[in-house]
Amino acid sequence: MPPRKRRKTREIVRSQSKAIAVLSSSLVLRGLREFPHNSSWRVKQAFTGSRQFISISGRGYVATHSAGAQANGHGIEIWDLELSWPPTLVAIPNELKTADAAAIASLGWSPSGKSLVAASSAWPRKFHLIDAYAGEFRGCFGKFEIIPEFLCWSGSGKYLAACSNGSESGALQLWECGVSLKHFNLLGEVHASALAENSQEEDLGDQGKLWGFGSAAFHPNEKSLAAVLEYDGEWSDDSILLLRAPKLETIARIGATGHVTGLSWSRDGRQLFFCASGQAYVCDSGGGDVTSLPFAAELCCFHPTQPLYAFYNSWLKSSEKGRIFIADSRSMNVIDECSAEGILDLRWSADGRMLYAVAQDGSAYLYEHTQS
């Protein structure tokens, strides 16, 4: 007797279902992951390991100073936050023999994201210019006594400010910038000791000593800049100086409470936001009344076209974790936020569509801002 044919029940009307989600599955999954419908944030790993010195460009590139363990020594790594590909490695010639893993550095992106200026204790005491598009070191310009801690460009790329600290001889240098090395001209240099108010220094007593310049931010009209005059000591208060560009004459002095860690002008240049001792503040462009904002924050960055600012705060009262948050500067309402820790830099893209934040451990937070 021949074996009975087994009924093929499973074949009944199945043809359509196999097509569903087979062709599209990887694309659908990708869309769901990359564009979470209820969140504007994406979190990804920009790099592995730990970096102390990071700078984000307005195009979503992250420059890091490698600690010497890599093949290119104390070179520069440029990571693309959008594409997540292997970094562009830029080796810097003439690395000092004394350079070690504890080398300190500062990095400053030009507004277009094409040029990067860097300084490091592992290299000769000059500013190093890197062409980020070509991934090449272009050469050096200028010189300094103390390694700058902070480098920043003005909005159009006309000026570059370099802030150094560590002693009274900490200085602020103002450079005129150009497309190539020969176009970088030193316009002025001022030492912290020359700008410190004698009375304040005396008043400080044992509260701290003059430490140099911390960070700086150019006014949108590029006619002035705000620079932080730092004082060493746990209980000392920094000052923010409004200086005329390019002569670096003092226009106003703003007293801060504690150490200033973040500085950003509003898009119209009418307000200056800053973070001091974990608290956000705002003052008018003339350096008048300082108002405390209802936010705890350590880093701040104003949106290039809209009345929005982004803040980072490393701790919350209700949790040990920190957060990045976006607030409306008119209503003071937080419109979006994301848990984050160890953020070293925060930057809006040049078109204001993205906010980039990168942490010491390489975690990158991308906030996609929509008009609505």
Add this chain to the structure above:
Amino acid sequence: MTTTNRTRSAKPEERELARKQLEQERLEAELAECELRLASLRGELGALEQRYLKFVGLPYAELDELRAQIAERMAAEDPSNERLQRAAREARARANESRSATAMKEAEEPKHFSPSPEIKRLYREVAKRIHPDLTADDADRARRQELMAEANKAYQRGDEINLEKILDKYESSPEAVRGDGAGAELIRVIRKLSQMKSRLGEIETEVQRLSNSDLYLLKLQSDEAEQQGRDLLTEMAEKVRQRIADSKSRLEEQTGERVR
């Protein structure tokens, strides 16, 4: 003379047959409903998949192509960098995969799946009458399978006329004629019940599988967005297009030429 009207009591197999026929009727209705649910779900997901590939998948394919070009350019500039070479190979493989996943969809016009109450009624009727699990005869089963597959396609196309034709075609066929005899009929009914229960289990498994798919998650999110007056796929497509613009400008930076 008195006459006594004697009523013949039903035989045990007839009583059992009546019970089973009642159960069959109930299961037929349930099966028709479940088939409708499954066909509707497939229809909705199929339409969503088509729209997704058209509006989001195609821009993704374009984006992946641009990224592959950027990666290949970077790799070409530094041939000794193995990481760049690997990244370029991976980017090209991804671009090829995205292109082939969306290639079929380029020419198709995506449609929304929104079956009318009339077509749903017709589909239920078809499922009740010609479902393959309602027969024990192998030849009849094969014919029903064929017609049911046609009915599914017609339902997903929203083709009422064809559904009616399928129904008529089966009703007028000799396979639609049923035999007599309580004992034989009881066996047929019991087998049908078993087949229907088995099919119901399969439908449940299939619905579960579809409900666990990424496409279904996309459908839920899309429905939620729709309730808020948003079009999720349009939003996603817009974001992919922005990335395309970014990638074009990155490629322009590398090549110094305008990328169209």
